[in-house]
Amino acid sequence: MTVTDTVRVSVACSFCLKSTTEVATMVAGPGVFICDSCVAVCVEIIENKPAAPPELVSWERDLSDEALLELLPKVAAAGAQVERQLTGYVRKARAGGITWNRIGAALGMTRQSAWERFSGEE
Ligand SMILES: [Zn+2]
Structure with missing residues (x-):
């Protein structure tokens, strides 16, 4: 694939x-x-x-309470998809040899925070 x-x-x-x-x-x-x-x-x-x-x-304007509640899981799913995409991009950067320091700087976070969020390691 x-x-x-x-x-x-x-x-x-x-x-x-x-x-x-x-x-x-x-x-x-x-x-x-x-x-x-x-x-x-x-x-x-x-x-x-x-x-x-x-x-x-x-x-989407003037949403009813029910429409707003129906929208919440969709917004959450879109956010989760963006997070998966971001993780994929970060792992691609790592595979290309870019350091955690530079990745963290690009995302406005520390090297340690970037590693904790995206490495998949404990
Ligand atoms: Zn669409």
Whole structure:
């Protein structure tokens, strides 16, 4: 199995959490993913936004309590996916010989904190 195959079968859209098997196209970013349906929603939002200073535009507004509660596990799953991706990138950096010191500095943490969080060792 190649790296591409692994990515194809194991990731979910960071916006809607649909898996690669549920979407036509999945685009990978740095640790995040977006599907073709979510890109279409984003394009619609961008095309219809009022002329105003740049701001964060979300497609979820005025959520009911139930809708907000339904959203919580999705946000948690997206966060867990980002953490797995980050760990993968760090391990790739280590495999390439980059020191824990430099990885920690890049993440704004100590060498020890980086090692404890990403090494998988006790
Ligand atoms: Zn999506």
